[in-house]
Amino acid sequence: MKKLIVFLILTFSWSFGQSNNFPLKHEDFSAFLMNYATPFHGEISADKAVIKVEIQKAVKNQGKPEQYFISGYSEVEGTKSDFSGEITFTQRFNVSNAPDEMLVFADFAMKEPGSGEHSGNFRGKVRIQTFKKITVDSRATVTFKGKWKNYPGTLDFDVWWANFVPTDISRVVFK
Structure with missing residues (x-):
């Protein structure tokens, strides 16, 4: 019986801890x-307040190589808040009109410390467009788009940030 329980525990922990495809x-x-140590810029809220986001640390999870643990800060109208979270890569596509480039998509979740009205969670999608052959000198356009909700549940804003200025964020494709 003990061996069966150990086997079931190991089987379930192995199957739930598996990487995606x-x-x-x-x-x-x-x-x-x-x-490259430069903050992203974007907008948050219906008033389109400027948000600055800097991811200061991104560490690849060796057990699940599609997942990165991140930390950094966001700043809106002079109010700066630290965050930590994760990004999990999910898909890769070719760019039809640029055969040497690819689109890579991921999900992100970031939590700010604290419990006040201006502390909360970011959740959404990441889109990276870069060359298929990634080198040390490679660059990419990176866009985050999602929601920010505060912990008390009284504020819920659309948010995006990127390392370029899109003319129309609604036209940026996310998967």
């Missing part, structure tokens, strides 16, 4: 995620 697990996207 993301094909670029051997690549390192941390430099793109940290934007």
Whole structure:
């Protein structure tokens, strides 16, 4: 009976801890995620307040190579808040009109510390467009788009940030 219980525990922990089918697990996207130590800029809320986001640390999970643990800060109207979270890469597509380029998509979740009205969670999608052959000198356009909700549940804003200025964020394709 003990052996059966141990077997079941190991089987379930192994199957739930498995990586997804993301094909670029051997690549390192941390430099793109940290934007080479330059903050991303975007908008949050219906008033389109400027948000600045800097991911200061992005560490690839060796057990699940499609997942990165991140930390950094966001700043809105002079209010700065630290965050930590994760990004999990999910899909890769070719760019039809640029045969040497690819689109890579991921999900992100970031939590700010604290419990006040201006502390909460970011959740959404990441889109990276870069060359298929990633080198040390590679650059990419990186866009985050999602929601920010505060912990008390009284604020819920659309948010996006990127390392370029899109003319119309609604036209940026996310998967």
